[in-house]
Amino acid sequence: MAEMIRLDKFISSQRGDISRSDVKRLCAAGKVTVNGSAKVKSDMKIDPDDEVRVDGEKIEYKKFIYIMLNKPQGVVCSTRDGLSPTVLSLIPENMRRSGLFPAGRLDKDTEGFVLITDDGEFAHKILSPKSHVPKRYFVRLERPIGEEYAEKFEQGIFLDGEKCLPAQLEKGEDERCCFVTLHQGMYHQIKRMFEALGNKVTYLKRLSIGNIQLREDLLLGGCIEIMHKEIEKIAY
Numbered sequence: 383m384a385e386m387i388r389l390d391k392f393i394s395s396q397r398g399d400i401s402r403s404d405v406k407r408l409c410a411a412g413k414v415t416v417n418g419s420a421k422v423k424s425d426m427k428i429d430p431d432d433e434v435r436v437d438g439e440k441i442e443y444k445k446f447i448y449i450m451l452n453k454p455q456g457v458v459c460s461t462r463d464g465l466s467p468t469v470l471s472l473i474p475e476n477m478r479r480s481g482l483f484p485a486g487r488l489d490k491d492t493e494g495f496v497l498i499t500d501d502g503e504f505a506h507k508i509l510s511p512k513s514h515v516p517k518r519y520f521v522r523l524e525r526p527i528g529e530e531y532a533e534k535f536e537q538g539i540f541l542d543g544e545k546c547l548p549a550q551l552e553k554g555e556d557e558r559c560c561f562v563t564l565h566q567g568m569y570h571q572i573k574r575m576f577e578a579l580g581n582k583v584t585y586l587k588r589l590s591i592g593n594i595q596l597r598e599d600l601l602l603g604g605c606i607e608i609m610h611k612e613i614e615k616i617a618y
């Protein structure tokens with residue numbers, strides 16, 4: 383049997399639009415049922431496998447949520463920022479819950495795949511310097527790609543005296559575009575790697591994390607939930 387959980391916690395953790403005090407009110411109004419019974423109290427303990435309904439609508443219990451966001455430029459990868467919108471502000475109401483945070487950062491002017499979750503252990507696993515989960519980016523540059531770039535990336539570029547892990551560069555559709563795969567996440571890494579070769583990144587987008595690709599039909603600013611089975615492809 384799964385660990386018992388308070389009814390108000392259970393409902394509010396799964397539904398960002400219902401607070402714990404709302405649950406109390408809804409219980410008193412007879413709008414919450416547990417296994418068909420409306421004789422419930424907000425502080426009662428339930429099994430997460432129990433059937434809980436609010437206004438007749440079944441609450442699907444998920445211990446953790448994993449969200450793929452297609453981050454637009456101008457949005458920051460932190461949970462709070464006084465000036466700019468954060469990635470959390472883009473999460474739709476039905477996916478919101480407490481404890482969400484971005485598992486890894488993109489620069490404010492970088493677009494693409496940001497994974498947002500409330501699963502700290504999982505995030506720790508993929509963010510650990512030991513994990514080397516590959517991340518693939520599309521890059522546009524100010525000047526044409528040099529013939530030597532791919533080899534230099536593979537050998538490991540030095541950034542402030544620190545040698546980067548080998549990275550892969552594949553040419554794109556024209557001489558200023560390419561795809562880069564990193565196996566670590568240093569500060570402004572791709573921009574600094576190209577800077578070290580005398581070039582400049584003018585546009586950057588993250589396309590994948592591990593085996594999970596950014597959905598092509600996901601508009602900038604859009605979110606979709608990644609199922610648990612699929613998320614396992616990243617780090618297990």
Ligand code: URA
Pocket residue numbers: 487488489490492569570571572573574586
């Ligand atoms: N490398 C960068 O320079 N910026 C990012 O946002 C990600 C990788």
